[in-house]
Amino acid sequence: MESAIKFELPNELNAIKPPERRGIRRDYVKMMVLDKATGQTEHTQFYHLDRFLKKGDLLVLNVSRTVPAVLKSKREADGAEVEIRLAHRKNESVWEVLPVSGDLKEGDIIRFSPALTAAVVAQSSETPFVSLAFNLCCSDLFNQIYSLGEPVRYEYIQEPWNLDYYQTVFATIPGSVEMPSAGRAFSWELLFRLQKKGVRIAYITLHTGLSYLLDDKWHKGPDKNFENYIVPEETVHVINKTKQEGGRVIAVGTTVVRALETAALEKGELHAAEGWTNLYIQEKTNLQVCDGLITGMHEPEASHLQLLSAFIQSEKLYSAYREAIDQHYLWHEFGDMNLIL
Known part of the structure; x- marks a missing residue:
């Protein structure tokens, strides 16, 4: 398992500037579509997302807004x-x-x-x-x-980009110290197009904590990282309705997976909940709510990759990541996207 998520990430694949500063719209970044059953991949752009979702599917978005920390x-x-x-x-x-x-x-x-x-x-x-x-x-x-304040900026980002670049278009509730970046590629136009097709949209809030603590001796696993979340009653209702009608629940970001699976874990079924989660999701985790995931490209050996392996076998994930490197996908918060379905 460990060896399956180690890989070399070439420096030139670090996204050092937002797509808009690379001359493309935020929803025109690349997207790797990954079949969780077969491991088959398809390479496209994020604005084609509607081709892969069906009427009755549900997207769950995190509305936490990034603060300049x-x-x-x-x-x-x-x-x-x-x-x-x-x-x-x-x-x-x-x-x-x-x-x-x-x-x-x-x-x-x-x-x-x-x-x-x-x-x-x-x-x-x-x-x-x-x-x-x-x-x-x-x-x-x-x-x-x-x-x-200024936004948190890691070593691969050389210029101090404006806070607006660290926000999703639908973020409303301030509290994340790092952008919940899986939702960054959405534009209002794409969200409206999805709704027109009959894709439902619901919201949770999870405020991301600081992931890098400057000194490796303080590095903590996800089970030591407590993050504040809210899963509202309305979202629970839409998720239950979607599942009853045979639709798929697709989490936009690992933060959404963490919030929803935490809310389901406490009572064995999904219910409205709020509080602090330190849920550690990995290969053996039996996901109760999320059928699919939209996420960015994650660093070698990152705990996020272990979360992804709850959706797809780590060997298939590793193989897809090798392909993404060959196809010059860009990593990190300003990078490209991955749809696992």
């Missing part, structure tokens, strides 16, 4: 500069954050702007995170974060 501040006591990355929102005014530069200890007050300060309320040598209690909450806090 990189924030600069100064320590009130001595004016020392401190840069942090928001990691997980604990409540309306408290976030777990990762200090990137500068030291923070319990009791420190840091200032981000004339209007925004935060106190360090928890710190431990067992974790790289500290907890910050901000002096603002709710929309006032988000307004400050949106005006001051």
